Amino acid sequence: MSRGLAGLRAGLARPAVLRFTAHRLAVVAAVLLTIVLAIVFFGPLLTSLDPHHVDPSQYRQPPSSDHPLGTDSAGRDVLARLIYGGRTSLTIGISASLAAAVLGFGLGALAGMTGGVVDSVLSRIVDVIQSFPALIIIILLAALMGGSMTTLVVSMAALEWPIAYRVVRTTCLSLREQDTIRAARGFGARLPYLLRWHVLPEVVGPLVVVITVVAAVCVLLEAALSFLGLGLPADVPSWGNMLSDARSLTVLKNMPWLWIPPGAAIAGTVLMINFVGDGIREATDPRQSR
Template sequence: MTDVIREDFDTVGEINDPPRRPRSRANTPWSRFTAYRLAFPSLIVLVLLVAVCVIGPLVYTIDPNAVDPILYRNPPSSEHLLGTDSAGRDVLARLLHGGRVSLLIGLVAAIAATFIGVLLGALAGFFRGRTDALLSRITDVVQAFPTLIVIITLAAFLGPSFGLLIVSMALMEWTGAYRVVRGLTLSLRERDAIQAVTGLGATNWRVISKHVVPSVLGPATVVATLLTAGVILTEAGLSFLGLGVPPPTASWGSMLSEAQSLQILQTAPWLWLPPGIAITLTVLSVNFVGDGLRNAVDPRQES
C-alpha cells in the first residue's frame, strides 16, 4: 500500500513539475549587447571612422587649409582623391581633419553634459527635499529653452568659437542625464546596503561617491553615447549656418555649408556627399551602439 501511494506521489510530482527550459547562453553584458543585431556592426563602423579620422591625416599629409584658386572645384582625380572645393582646398584632407573636430566636439560636450547631469542628479536624488525641488525647477527652466536657438543667440553676440560650442551644448544638454540619474538615485537611497553604510557613520559625500555614482555609471554611459550623436548633428547644423567652428578650421558641418547653392548640389556632388555620408554613418552608428549598450545595462530591454 505504501509503495502504491509513493508511486502516486511520484507521478503527481512529475506532472506538476514545470518543464525544464533549455540552457541559454551566458547572460552577460556582452551577450546582451550583441543580441541587438545592429549594435556590433555599428561598433565596428564607429571604430573604423574614428581610426580613419585619427590616423588619416598622418598618412594623407595635404594641408587642408592650403588655398589654390587654380584648383577651383576640380572633380576627383589621382592628385586629389575627392576633388577640391571653391577655394581650391583638398576635400579629402578637410574631411579627415573635419572629422577630428566634429568627433571631438561631440565627445567632449557629451562627456561634460553627462558629468553635470550625473552630479546634479545624484545630489537631487540623495538629499531630496529642497535640494531636489530646486534642481528640478532649474532643469525645467533649461529644458524650456530650445538648444539650437540659445546657441545661435550666443554665437551671434560672442562670435562662433570651438570653446563656445562645447560649453554651450554641455550647459544645455545635461538635463537628460539628470533625470535618469535622479530617478535611479531615489531608488538606490532606499536600499538596505545604502542604509547600512549610512548607519555605520559614512558621510553623505562618501556614500554618493563610493556607492551611488558607480551604480548609475552604466545608464549614464548610455545617455552620453546617445547625446554624442545629438551634439554632432547640432554642430553640423550650426556650422552649416556659419555659426559653428570658425573658418578656416574644417568640420563636417562647415563643409556642408558650401552645398547651399543649387548649382553645387547638381554639378559638384563631391563637395557635399563625403561629409554628408560621414555624418550619417557616425550618427546612425552611435545611436545603434547606444541601443546595444541600453540592452547590456538593462537586461529587461528587449533585443
C-alpha cells in the same frame, strides 16, 4: 570588502558583454565607429594632406587621382578636410557629451540623494532649461561669445546635461530608500562614498547610453550651426563647414562631391552612435532585450 564588491560587479558585467555581442547591428556599428574614430584622430598623423592649402587653379575640381574626393570652392582637398573636419566635429560631440554627463551625474546624484529644497531647486532649473530650444540658445551664445570649439562645447554641455540629470536623479531616489544605503549612512558613510560604491555602478550603463545620445545630438548641432554660418569660423575644417557649400543650388545639382562626403559622414556617424547606444541599453537593462 571593496575587492569583493569589485569582483561581484565584474561577474555581473559579463552577461552585459554577452548581450551586447548578441546585438549584431550594435557590434557592426561599434566596429565601424572605431574605424571612423581611428581615421579622423590618427589619419592626420599618417598623411601629408593639408586641409588649409588653397590652390586657385584647382577650383571645384571633380574627383581625380590627385584629389580622390575633388576640391572645394577654395581649391582645398575635400578628402583632407573630411578627415580633419571629422576630428573637429567628433571632438566637439564627444567633449560636450562627456561634460554634460559629468555635470548631470553630479547634480542628479546631489538632488536624488539629498532631496528636499536642493532637489526642488535643481529640478525647476532643469525644467527651465529644457523649455528652451537648444539650437536657438546656442546660436545666441555663439553670436555673443564668438564661434569657437570651446564656446560650442560649453554651450552644448550646459543645455544637454538635464538628460543625464534626470536619469541619475531617478536612480538615486530609489537607491536612497534601500536598506544598504540606510545601513551605510548609519555607519557614517558620506555622500562621496555612497556615490563611488553604490550610485555610480548603478548608473554607469544608463549614463553611457546618455553619452551616445548626446554625442550624436551635438554632432548634428555643430553641423547645423556651421551650415548656417553661425558655428565655427569658415577656415576651420568641420563637417558642418563643408556642408555650407551645399547652400548653393549649383553645387547641389552639379557638384555632389562637395556635399555628399560630409553629409554621408554625418549621417553614418550619427547612425552608428545610435546603434551602439541601443546595444548598450539592451546590454545593461535585460528588460530592454529584444
